[in-house]
Amino acid sequence: MPDHVTINGVRYRWPQRPVVVVCIDGGDPAYLERYLADGAIPNIRRFIEEGFATVAIGSMPSFTCPNNISIITGTPTARHGISGNFYLDTATWEPVAMTGPELLRGDTILAGFADAGAKVVSITAKDKLRRQLGKGLDVGKGHVSFSSEFADRCTLEENGIENLLDYVGMPQPDMYSVELSLFVLEAGIRLLKDRRPDVMYLSLTDFVQHKWSPEEKEACEFYKRLDDVFGRLVQEDITLGLIADHGMSDKSDAAGEPNVIWLQDILDATFGAGETTVICPITDAFVAHHGALGSFVRIWSKGNVSVQAIINRIAAVHGVDLALDKETACRLFDLPEDREADVVAISRKEMCIGSSARQHDLSGLKGHRLRTHGSIEETRVPLILNRPLNADYRQRAACSLIRSYQIFDFAINGTL
């Protein structure tokens, strides 16, 4: 085995023991705060006491794809290029999905270690993410990469493992369920025991956090189950890193109605239909729990309306935090210019921004309050390690804010 491997400019030492990073999708610090106070998560509490814990800064927009890709490449969004689920191709004026591996720039940490001879495992809840995280990973060589969403259709050729439901001992989980995340973790433990991979990434789904606040018992129950699995994971002599892709905030009013800015409707009323296009980059196949509503949207002009006019109109909308031109947005939030809109709009924490009211299906909320993400506040996520930092990384923590995309760096290079 080599002494180290360099991936996207970061040098990683060869892991002395398996390194397992769990991305708690939507794992807002508020959940931890509540359940630590309740005593409901004793294993996480022990990691905080004996290991290392801080709040790390995630990538903007505070959505799942950009942050998972930041974490798995160890790079900011400007470098890996996946700045959301969609951007607009101005040649065709069609939205382009960014969730395929072909738009990802640079290598994943998984592929880098695999190429150097390590055994790697990647398990996600959602399959769209599985494909992106699997970029450059040759599962035929013994590596494993699958999603719990499609656990029942895994093949050796595509996923490096088969008969998964029997192997894990759980039925195929529903797309919107607690089990979709728990399956990821139980499969991880099983593979850890059987194959002892060097590097493992386990990425969950934020179904629970979209649906339930920290005060609701369903969320607490989920965190208790997570905590239980984390306790069993660290019994396998591993370095465990916990991170989140983004936080989660209540974006409803006192009556329980979503606080939505229907931005396409506003812009159409001001500039005429067809002059601007609002893209909600949170949009994907799993929108029942948030109706494709987040706190960050992109706006392109067909060319007749100036960027400044669009910015002025958006800035005047109640609940908007920032309306920025492409250059400023890319500089402030480290976004890739070639996939950025003419204008970026970010709402306040308690608000979200949609396109046209008629384009969003909110029936999936089923009476729940809208909880979602995308704003600056939701870039703040817990970063927890079960082992203490070494002297070098303690010094780093004193000199720089820690980014969530440094979790593998800290877990692999930074722990005792």
Place this chain on the structure above:
Amino acid sequence: MPDHVTINGVRYRWPQRPVVVVCIDGGDPAYLERYLADGAIPNIRRFIEEGFATVAIGSMPSFTCPNNISIITGTPTARHGISGNFYLDTATWEPVAMTGPELLRGDTILAGFADAGAKVVSITAKDKLRRQLGKGLDVGKGHVSFSSEFADRCTLEENGIENLLDYVGMPQPDMYSVELSLFVLEAGIRLLKDRRPDVMYLSLTDFVQHKWSPEEKEACEFYKRLDDVFGRLVQEDITLGLIADHGMSDKSDAAGEPNVIWLQDILDATFGAGETTVICPITDAFVAHHGALGSFVRIWSKGNVSVQAIINRIAAVHGVDLALDKETACRLFDLPEDREADVVAISRKEMCIGSSARQHDLSGLKGHRLRTHGSIEETRVPLILNRPLNADYRQRAACSLIRSYQIFDFAINGTL
């Protein structure tokens, strides 16, 4: 002695041993990073290894007064009201200095502890800050509050101590000198040995950081001397907290010329003289090393020019990061609305914003590169404790970004 004291809504336990907080004015993380790597600051290195260290978020604007007041009150700027050195009184259209104690809202931690029966000491480099920090502190009752700037004129009545030069054994330091800060620290050690106060605040000056980058030997020499004093301080069985009011960045171009946006000149050219007033809230009596240039300014309109027109003009200026209306600026940066301008302009890290070129005297730079602060980047400061966090505060650090104004809270309540 009481079991605890509550100040501005924060409950502080009674200190078991003296708590000494040092504010390293302009103590950018870059200095630490460099000297830790060099092995030049072994005591600070030991605190980081054995105690606690992180990067904390300071108050905007990243200037001395707002942050010292945040630190000494334990509150954000919106609450204590000191949002810079100056604001504009729109009744008289005259700049109002905010550096007196009368505009400070709430109590200082020093006064709160003194009222509860603790012995407190406050020593600053600059006298303007001494007066503000001394709000509500009755030095006649044995408390000490003085500035090294006026060390030679201290009286028992005004400062709680006299004959200071003899007492400390140092000559009166020059207004622009390394010794102005070192005098503060040496006086602190002497008072700690003689009087063992319960709470001590030592606030330095950023003369060195304005003048020299981390790469220059003068800055390294200063940090070595600081490190030496810190080592002697902790020999007195104290809890030591190190914090900074703001960072410091090079804001000059490749030729060594300051990167200045002369905003009043730009606005006058656009809207006519007298229509807008730009206030540089970094302005004070000590401007030789920065020429009253920072990265945050305030703009008021006489009433003929709209806020939106001003914002649009400023946003179009190269090097401006954000141009915000009052409401947005106050919401994003927790500023007091009644002292905020119609428009706030913040430059990029590598730039600064002045008023009119003729109103700034840059002769004090004497060929040095301009190094100054005020931007968002310079809110990031090191927070270091010589003792480890207790379990409760380790959990807090996992759930919230730490603000620099929490240094007393963490030092008093959060350490083992």
